[in-house]
Amino acid sequence: MNLLTLQFLSEIVLLSVVFLLIMKKNVSAVYTYALQSLVVVIILLNSFFETKDLWMLLVILVMLIVKVIVAPKFFISLIKKYALSFSVSTYLNTPITLIVIAVLIFIAHSQKFVPLTSIVSDHQMLLSLALSSMFLSLFLIVNRKGALSQIIGILSFENSIVMFAVFAELEQSASLQLGIIFNIFIWIMIASIFISMLYKHFGTLNVSSMKKLKD
């Protein structure tokens, strides 16, 4: 896969995060996340074709199952169970959100972050895009009031890290990657259980209604 294709895929990931930030429906968010994960899987597949490592293929397959199929399925069933068709509101309105998105992408592409994005000099643009995705994912977690959106934000953040690691050629051993994916799988299950419990207790997944938790 040439650099241009990889850049295109990275841009899809970035756009998916932007979409996650401005969309309103939970179902759309889940599908966007599935699409984002699929793109990351394709990027990893490129890595497999270069290394021909069968373990890597196993990692990609597990990732495909967990992130593209199982996790979205979990979330869709949750949405159906609790009728969460619309996500709760954001802290910032759409125009300001778009401004913040622009600022964060600008920061990620700024000279200040060159030491980080030039780890592999050929991949500077790709790494800047991955870094932008990471910042936007963090912003997604912060800006959304809905617990489900926040969970998707965390998973999107994880996808961005994977993408950054691949472009920075910081891939770890297959066993470690499998372990991480397994962790994510367990985490998704636990998060789903917590969501159910929170919904039962508070009757909403709006985290701003959970202030009493600190007492």
Added chain:
Amino acid sequence: MLEIITSPISFFILLSLFFVGGIGSLFFLKNDKYANGWGSFFAIAGSLWGLIFSITAILTKSSLLFDLKTSVFSLFTLSFHIDLLSSFFVFVVSLIVLFCSIYGVGYIKHYYKKYNIGALGFFYNIFIASVILVVTSSNALFFLIFWEIMAVTSYFLIVYEKNDQDNVKAGFLYLVMTYIGTAFIILAFLLLFKYIGSFDFLVIKENIALVPAFIKNIIFVSAFIGFGLKAGIIPLHIWLPAAHPAAPSYVSAILSGVMIKTGIYMMVRLFLDILSPAPYWWGLVILVVGSISSLLGVLYALTEHDIKRLLAYHSIENIGIILLGLGSALTFYSLNLPALALLGLGAALFHTLNHAIFKALLFLSAGSVISQVHTRNMEEYGGLIKYMPQTAFFFLIGSIAISALPPFNGFFSEWLTYQALFQGINQMQFVTQWIFILAAGSLVFTGGLALACFVKAFAATFLARPRSEEVKHAKESPFSMRLGMGALALLTLLFGVFSGYVISLINTVSQSLSIFKNSASAVNISSNQSMTVSDGFSSISGMFIFLLLVVATFLVIFVFKKVINKTQKECKTNTWDCGTDLTPRAEITATGFSRSIILIFKGLLKPTIQNNIEYYDDQNRYLPKSRTITLSISNIYNTYFYQPIHIVINKLSVKAKTIQNGNIDLYITYIFVALMLALLVIL
């Protein structure tokens, strides 16, 4: 054979005895008798082994250095360096623990079926082991771990009588204060690590030149606050008069006699050994703090009518006296006067040992009284000498020793402290000379006031008539308790009479510090065990004083019996009582006794006096029914030091609470902002 006794294996046997004692006690949680037997037996065995180990190490001048390497990190190497200074402190710990544990066998019986004896045995044994580990550890990280174990186990011992809410409060105060102290100690060690890159005391000592002078001063201040807090220096002492009395009496004896000395040990270790050469002003600061602590400690003791709080305040006083020796040693050493520095250090170490002995004796005697009368209030004692004559005798010996009267041990260590201060006055220039003069003056006052305080304590407790019904039912303590007290009473005499020999051994310990290699002490011990300071400046002999007192006593008895009484007829009759019945109300109380002294120092003590008069007829106030005078001392440390700090921290906490508003998104924002800032700073 001697090599085996001072080997690492022998040291681990010593520790394992306490661990077996501690863990084993937990197996007898349901059987008080067995738990007491098991815990006490191993504490006695461990302390006996500790005595053999330390005495052999000091006599053979053997130093033990070994480590247990962990395979993962070199930083976490558990290393021990048991030089003569450590052995000396192991000796002090073992000596006091031995007799306190013997005493404890009888004392613990009071707790049967009331409290958990197995838990007491567990915490007691682990506490002793941790104290020994503190004074032998040679790695700052492990030192801190043992220091914390010591703090936590002592906390559980302090709150052992948990049904009394005052004890629980005292334990909480102790825990808070000890953690503040630990924070300062950690700061000192981290600063050393920053410049030297090691937590090993020996490595730090070898590379101390790498630490800039300014940082060294910060380390000194931090360590002095941290270890001073544990030692109970004023104004960091507030936990001590609350916590020490709360524990079971034989534990109080160890807390006051031994645990606070770990602070002194680390001051000697750091300031004279690891951080040397020390700047001139360090010693002067210690001298000033020592003077204040000794004088105020005894003044507060005078105001007390709680017998254990009174003794706890005397611990603060005696820590002050020890600091006078240490401060003068540090000052002399920084002025390149090693012989005089050895004199000061010898005085400090000797008083450390002596205070441990007589303070343990006093706490044990007080414990015997409390176990019979069931109160710590001296105003409810009186006349106990008739019911507990042996306890009274032991308390009297302890009182004489702590009042620094010959021929008991306290006199000789205070005499040495005086000599160190006199040498300072003799050798120093203007400002420093005045600090030494004021320190000597403070010691004079302290000695006099301590005597007054123990006249009060002994008289109010044992003399005159019983002031409560409980006293009339008091009985002499069981044999094991009397044995523990008797042995300590004998030691106060022996360490006084043979003070020359003890000082020669302490000189050996002091000279083992690398800064005193090849230096002779200013104290010379002659063949007849008399001590001479600075080639004839002054001299004293414990043995001579003892013999003189024995001869004088026999002479007085002889003169009275055979000369004066020979011509006079003995007549037994009632005391003249002005025609009224003599009742306890006619006696002078402990508060009344100290009132005049308190009023002399009212500028310092800020007493409050409350008069309550009850009349037969409220309308016609000519005939008072009763008068009550309540004399109390305002807590100036709380009012002027801790309260303002508390208010500031409270306000800051309220402000800080706004950061924690319960919104998860805000918390994630903090993480996000922190991450961005970290990246911007690093990149």
